[in-house]
Amino acid sequence: MELTNAEKRLLALHYVFPVPLNRLSRLYDRDPNLERLYTYRANELVDLLNISLAKAIQLAENLQRNAMTPYDKLYERHTITPIPFSNPYYPDQLRILIDPPAVLYTKGDQQLLKKPFKIAIIGSRKATVYSRKAMSLIVPPLVANEVVIISGLAKGADTMAHEAAIEFGGKTIAVLGHGFFHLYPKENRLLAEEMVKHQLLLTEYPPYVKPERWTFPMRNRIISGLSNAVVVTESTDKSGTMSTVEHALDHGKDIFIVPGPITSPLSVGPNKLLDEGAKPVWNGFQIIESLVLNH
Template identity: 45%
Template sequence: MLFHIHHCRGIGLKGTKRLFEALPALPTLFELSPSVIQKITRQTSANLQLFYKDLHSFPTDRYLKLYEENDIQWITIMDPDYPHSLKHVYDPPFLLFLKGDKSLLQAQKKLAIIGSRDATSYTINILHSMIPTLVAKHIVIVSGLAKGADTVAHKEAISAGGKTIGVIASGFDHIYPRENENLAGEMMENHLLLTEYPPYVKPERWHFPLRNRIISGLSEAVLITEARKKSGTFITADYALSEGRDVLCIPGAVGDPLAEGTNSLIQQGAKMVLSIEDIFSELGV
């Protein structure tokens, strides 16, 4: 039933959450009148009309078959293999689409690595040095397939023979950025790519901050390399802190715009990383 609701337009994450909380038996939703559904979900009339139409017409069986034919797996928040740590974040995704090695979700140690899309040689050199040692300890690297630090993290994990998980802000048919389509293909074959959006959904600006809660929610800790003071990286750090995750930061030069974010987080209490041992101590390795 969650699969069906997830594909309906006009409902959104908040509306789905309200339905989930109000209806212990979701199949009874089909029996409800539009006015009752609107009262539960607090949708606008336009969105309610869209949702009610899709609720009673979306071809679920056809999409289930289509996903199976294209090796797209999916899990809901009610499934036993849904990541326990993700279940307890603020507004957890009710459904995840997966391509690749689903078993990576159950890896004991997962470290999110994020940073600036304008990552410099400083980030590249540090990750090139650290990631082989991390994956040698069977730590799975989680990131967002974005330009810059994310791309470096995924590629270094792969080249070092480790495993990596990519969390994207679109459906599988619309990999973003397009320059990472080959990297995404490699990850869908031998690692794991996941998203809360159906394959046909294009990336929207507001998807990216939401995506960050999944990155931090999957991981035991979040390592930040370079970041401006006001950036999407800060959103992920906020999610991590609110979820009780450790936030680790690589310090940078005073006055460097790409170090302002990390240095500020350290000043606020984030763990300063000066060596690989600092990461191991936080992960209990």
């Protein structure tokens, strides 16, 4: 993937200042091609990036120190393909977010980003066999209609969603809450390696960024943003799943819910969403019909 000089400068900035695009808006208003990136004084960066003087001094020093580093070549060596926000491969659905990723770092088949229909399937890290059975009814019709399955590579429902897509011969995208040098959870290493070959992994974080409590809620807006609709299997009332649902509602996406037994604590989240007007789902054809009607 060919990058412009402006995009290469963004890679250099994002490596030392990995923030969403809205945090860079003043800088881009002043300098659309980042031509002055290596010459800004610390007091200018304070104003342009709304950061403290101490951070600005450190940022200016880091930029100067790494001014000649060919980040695009380094990423290529690790089979990482960066997609800056200005690149044609960058998904249009993410541009409308309040805080779009400035860069997406990807491994695998970037063509999946161009597929017209994508459905997020999410749920609890403690999802049971009930989620797996539900996916066996929901995923095959989606795969048959070339819908890409999106999830977050977490334990439980996310893992089941990626595995179901692969098992039924479909395509799947995992959105990670960390950089590629720190795969989490470790139990999914083999799944991630398999996905790099035929599917797609992506993250908004440079490779060195470790998983933190705040990085996963941030990645949920990308899962929602990329998807035409969201399917929830099992979930407690307050969880990362509900965070993704909130983003999806903000983005005007349809929410499909697998109704759960009232005796299960993992049914509390889904059943509450049903009460609030989300759509019950028990097979993938219902989602296909909705996608056709809405497009």
